[in-house]
Amino acid sequence: MHRKDPHYTQAKKNGYRARSVYKLLDIQKKFNIFKRAFYILDLGSAPGSWLQISRKFAEENIKKYQDQYYHRDHFKIMGVDIKNISPIDDIKTLKIDINHPEFQNEIDNFFQFKKLDLILSDASINKSGNKFSDQIRQIRLCYRIIEIVKNNLKYKGVLVLKAFQGQDIDNLINSMKNEFKFVKSYKPQASKKQSNEIYLIGLMKK
Numbered sequence: 001m002h003r004k005d006p007h008y009t010q011a012k013k014n015g016y017r018a019r020s021v022y023k024l025l026d027i028q029k030k031f032n033i034f035k036r037a038f039y040i041l042d043l044g045s046a047p048g049s050w051l052q053i054s055r056k057f058a059e060e061n062i063k064k065y066q067d068q069y070y071h072r073d074h075f076k077i078m079g080v081d082i083k084n085i086s087p088i089d090d091i092k093t094l095k096i097d098i099n100h101p102e103f104q105n106e107i108d109n110f111f112q113f114k115k116l117d118l119i120l121s122d123a124s125i126n127k128s129g130n131k132f133s134d135q136i137r138q139i140r141l142c143y144r145i146i147e148i149v150k151n152n153l154k155y156k157g158v159l160v161l162k163a164f165q166g167q168d169i170d171n172l173i174n175s176m177k178n179e180f181k182f183v184k185s186y187k188p189q190a191s192k193k194q195s196n197e198i199y200l201i202g203l204m205k206k
């Protein structure tokens, strides 16, 4: 984050923990990912701005959707990172590597084996500076996340997944197409122009 970056300044002013909040808000505006989202898993959450937004929408959804269609009277949100996440009210935060075999048990315990409405991943590998190998490592992380999605996301659920453009992204998109009816790739306005990051949005899990 940079002090001269307008998104950074705006995030600070509005009490958000990171400028990445504006990427998520942009994605929400375009794809309405939080519609009827009550059970949410956020992967790579630190410092936690996506969790702040998730809570806001989940809280609103409780009041907004009280009809005969799918709704819940409570929400459950879990945020996970290898780094420490400062506590946020009403949200379960967990310090674990999402590749760790114990992670699935943590998900099962917290969500009580219920399927999730929305999985978010802004998880990003520690960049080495070598764009080629970084991209491959990021894509490998994305495949792990698709495994998590297969096991935990509900029918018609939604995924937001951060990837890096480059080799093998087409294969990744094809893997997502096996799981979702619609897959879109999107570069939010708040994403830095020079960055090769791209968000893949999976809509309507099969």
Ligand SMILES: C[S@@+](CC[C@H](N)C(=O)[O-])C[C@H]1O[C@@H](n2cnc3c(N)ncnc32)[C@H](O)[C@@H]1O
Residues within 6 Å of the ligand: 017, 018, 020, 021, 043, 044, 045, 046, 047, 048, 049, 050, 051, 080, 081, 082, 083, 096, 097, 098, 099, 122, 123, 124, 125, 126
């Ligand atoms: C760009 S930051 C996320 C920012 C967050 N969305 C927010 O709004 O505050 C990416 C995060 O992914 C985490 N991460 C990377 N690999 C991970 C892994 N294998 N397991 C858990 N977290 C991981 C990093 O530690 C880092 O904190």
